[in-house]
Amino acid sequence: MFSWLGTDDRRRKDPEVFQTVSDGLKKLYKTKLLPLEEHYKFHEFHSPALEDADFDNKPMVLLVGQYSTGKTTFIRYLLEQDFPGMRIGPEPTTDSFIAVMQGDVEGIVPGNALVVDPKKPFRKLNAFGNAFLNRFVCAQLPNPVLESISVIDTPGILSGEKQRISRGYDFAAVLEWFAERVDRIILLFDAHKLDISDEFSEVIKALKNHEDKMRVVLNKADQIETQQLMRVYGALMWSLGKIVNTPEVIRVYIGSFWSHPLLIPDNRKLFEAEEQDLFRDIQSLPRNAALRKLNDLIKRARLAKVHAYIISSLKKEMPSMFGKDNKKKELVNNLGDIYARIEREHQISPGDFPNLRKMQDQLQAQDFSKFQPLKSKLLETVEDMLANDIAQLMVLVRQEESQRPTQMVKGGAFEGTLHGPFGHGYGEGAGEGIDDAEWVVARDKPMYDEIFYTLSPVDGKITGANAKKEMVRSKLPNTVLGKIWKLADIDKDGMLDDEEFALANHLIKVKLEGHELPNELPSHLLPPSKRKVTE
Numbered sequence: 001m002f003s004w005l006g007t008d009d010r011r012r013k014d015p016e017v018f019q020t021v022s023d024g025l026k027k028l029y030k031t032k033l034l035p036l037e038e039h040y041k042f043h044e045f046h047s048p049a050l051e052d053a054d055f056d057n058k059p060m061v062l063l064v065g066q067y068s069t070g071k072t073t074f075i076r077y078l079l080e081q082d083f084p085g086m087r088i089g090p091e092p093t094t095d096s097f098i099a100v101m102q103g104d105v106e107g108i109v110p111g112n113a114l115v116v117d118p119k120k121p122f123r124k125l126n127a128f129g130n131a132f133l134n135r136f137v138c139a140q141l142p143n144p145v146l147e148s149i150s151v152i153d154t155p156g157i158l159s160g161e162k163q164r165i166s167r168g169y170d171f172a173a174v175l176e177w178f179a180e181r182v183d184r185i186i187l188l189f190d191a192h193k194l195d196i197s198d199e200f201s202e203v204i205k206a207l208k209n210h211e212d213k214m215r216v217v218l219n220k221a222d223q224i225e226t227q228q229l230m231r232v233y234g235a236l237m238w239s240l241g242k243i244v245n246t247p248e249v250i251r252v253y254i255g256s257f258w259s260h261p262l263l264i265p266d267n268r269k270l271f272e273a274e275e276q277d278l279f280r281d282i283q284s285l286p287r288n289a290a291l292r293k294l295n296d297l298i299k300r301a302r303l304a305k306v307h308a309y310i311i312s313s314l315k316k317e318m319p320s321m322f323g324k325d326n327k328k329k330e331l332v333n334n335l336g337d338i339y340a341r342i343e344r345e346h347q348i349s350p351g352d353f354p355n356l357r358k359m360q361d362q363l364q365a366q367d368f369s370k371f372q373p374l375k376s377k378l379l380e381t382v383e384d385m386l387a388n389d390i391a392q393l394m395v396l397v398r399q400e401e402s403q404r405p406t407q408m409v410k411g412g413a414f415e416g417t418l419h420g421p422f423g424h425g426y427g428e429g430a431g432e433g434i435d436d437a438e439w440v441v442a443r444d445k446p447m448y449d450e451i452f453y454t455l456s457p458v459d460g461k462i463t464g465a466n467a468k469k470e471m472v473r474s475k476l477p478n479t480v481l482g483k484i485w486k487l488a489d490i491d492k493d494g495m496l497d498d499e500e501f502a503l504a505n506h507l508i509k510v511k512l513e514g515h516e517l518p519n520e521l522p523s524h525l526l527p528p529s530k531r532k533v534t535e
Contacts, residue, residue: 021290021400024393025055025297032385033297036378037304040311040371045362046303046354047180048124054181055293057121058102059285060150062178064207065188066200067156070219074188074257075100075151078282080412084108084139096135097174098153103140111136121181128177131168144411148286152178157200171199172206179210183285183292187214191221191232196239204243208355209299211244213292215251215281221271222256222263229254229267253278283408290397298390301382302352309342310335310359312374324369332363429515430507434524441499441506441525448502461495467504474508480517484508487521490530499527 018024029050036042043049063071072088083100085108099114099122109117111133115126125136135155154175179185185207196204207214218236221229233254240250255271255278256262262271285292314331318324331338339353433440441448455466464485471481488504489496496504503525511517523531 018393018396021294021393021396022055024389024396025293026052028385028389028393029055029297032381032389033301033304036308036382039375039378040304040308041366042304042307044366045307045359047177047300048127050300051118051121051123053119053121053123057181058148058150059183059289059292060152060178060181061184061186061282061285062152062154062175062182063186063188064154064175064203065157066190066193066197067158069156069188069190070257071156071188072153074186074217074219075153077257077259078151078413079141079143079145080259081141081143083141083143085137086139095155096137097132097155099136099138100146100151100153101138101140102143102146102150104142106141107139109138109140114138125174125177128169128174132174135167135169145409145414147411148407148409149183149282152182157197157203172202175203176206179207179213180296183213183289184282185210185214187216189216189218189236191218191224191229194232194235194239196243201243204240211248211250214244215253215278216240217257217278218252218254219257221254221267222265225264226266279414283414286407286409287401290400294390294393294397298386301386303354305379305382306342306348306352307354308374308379309346309348310338310354311371313338313342314363314368315371315373318368318371328363328368331368332360335360335363429510429513430518430522430525432510434522436524439524439528441502441527444506444509445498445502448505449498451505452498452501457498461493461497462501464494464496467496467501471504471508474512476508476511480511481508483517484511487517490521490526499529503527 018027034049037049063074065071072086076082076086076088079100083098084106085096085098111125112130114120114122114136115133116123120138122136122138125132155171157171187204216236218233221232224232233252236252237249244250253274254267255274257275262268317327317331319327336356339350339356342348343350343353451470452462455462455470467485468481471484474481476484484504484507487507488500490500490503506525507517
């Protein structure tokens with residue numbers, strides 16, 4: 001039936017040879033994992049089959065949040081331009097899933113046309129029916145940000161059971177489908193309304209197993225005072241802790257992601273630092289995209305293996321003739337015991353098993369007599385893929401990363417603070433005085449000179465031992481003081497003159513104020529008498 005099952009032991013031990021990571025992932029999935037999935041009806045229980053577009057598409061960012069948390073405004077802020085179909089307002093305005101993607105001309109592609117386009121990774125969304133497809137569009141526009149990533153805007157989540165039912169499609173299931181395929185999931189919260197509705201709680205639980213992709217943004221934080229912001233942040237962490245059952249804390253970014261003046265500017269520096277951290281995280285997505293797809297394929301393969309053990313165990317327990325219905329009910333009710341037995345027999349981690357209650361619900365509609373018995377060759381092929389082929393692909397991932405080290409998101413808001421005086425930290429810390437005509441250290445040099453002349457200088461210089469006595473008073477670690485010494489001892493003679501000593505004290509002050517030290521001394525910090533030497 002399967003021609004590829006004729007693989008001999010020698011061939012299994014030798015990993016496949018791949019030209020690119022993308023081609024390797026496609027080949028491994030189609031030849032080694034897909035046959036196992038099809039044999040045990042994996043796609044009816046968990047996730048539709050992957051297609052070429054799933055491996056070739058750009059990194060995607062999924063925005064999720066309750067209504068009026070600023071999801072659409074966040075996209076507008078990143079792109080620095082409007083996109084087709086964009087609607088912004090305090091009421092629930094975005095009533096559709098909008099895939100914002102790169103295109104030569106501006107326009108909207110409706111959902112029914114999207115799911116038949118083989119170049120787009122949305123074909124399997126066809127399974128959610130017209131009720132969903134009528135609420136799904138692709139907004140295409142030329143934008144430098146979209147050359148590297150795509151962004152998925154989602155309808156605002158409302159509270160109440162009525163809203164969930166009236167959608168006409170399984171909202172949580174659609175989000176789970178996207179979560180499996182995107183590179184980053186950003187949960188947005190409004191600093192003014194932290195209540196997590198029933199539907200939002202259900203959505204976050206549906207995103208379980210994708211916590212590594214999740215980031216949280218506490219938006220509109222400029223509208224509350226610092227004391228209130230601390231309370232809101234604590235309340236958000238407490239609320240998330242009850243829903244996201246992980247020992248690790250999800251990264252929360254605080255800010256105000258729109259292009260209007262800050263209402264309360266007290267925390268401006270905090271917002272700027274948080275924004276830069278979030279931007280760096282998003283900018284790294286293209287560089288890490290291949291690794292993410294590889295990681296998702298491994299997770300899928302582990303789940304497919306467990307699924308095969310579950311289905312084959314149920315098949316094995318079924319009678320051949322009479323009492324099938326009663327036995328089926330018994331097996332579904334005792335599925336937890338079957339999980340425990342499989343876990344014990346095959347040394348599988350409990351975290352690899354699908355949700356018990358969801359699996360029981362899905363099994364109710366299945367005909368157990370059509371399930372397949374255990375086929376060891378299929379499982380051995382997947383084991384071989386995980387043990388050998390994946391290791392080779394990991395090497396290829398690193399090679400591709402080293403060949404494209406600068407691959408990152410550019411344009412839009414990502415360019416706004418890269419150059420000029422509005423870059424994060426410009427003119428602060430070691431950058432203080434960068435545009436001044438005079439040496440910035442000269443402002444405090446008279447104070448440093450008084451200390452310098454108490455340290456017994458000889459021929460205008462103090463020894464390292466005498467300098468150390470003064471520098472350790474800062475209580476900074478020796479590793480930091482050693483770096484400051486290397487930066488300040490410009491002529492590398494193991495001693496400090498008055499200018500070098502003043503520079504060392506200036507760098508100590510920079511560090512004590514909470515700034516990072518530069519790896520190399522910036523030109524504006526060079527003492528005037530040393531500038532000709534270094535040139």
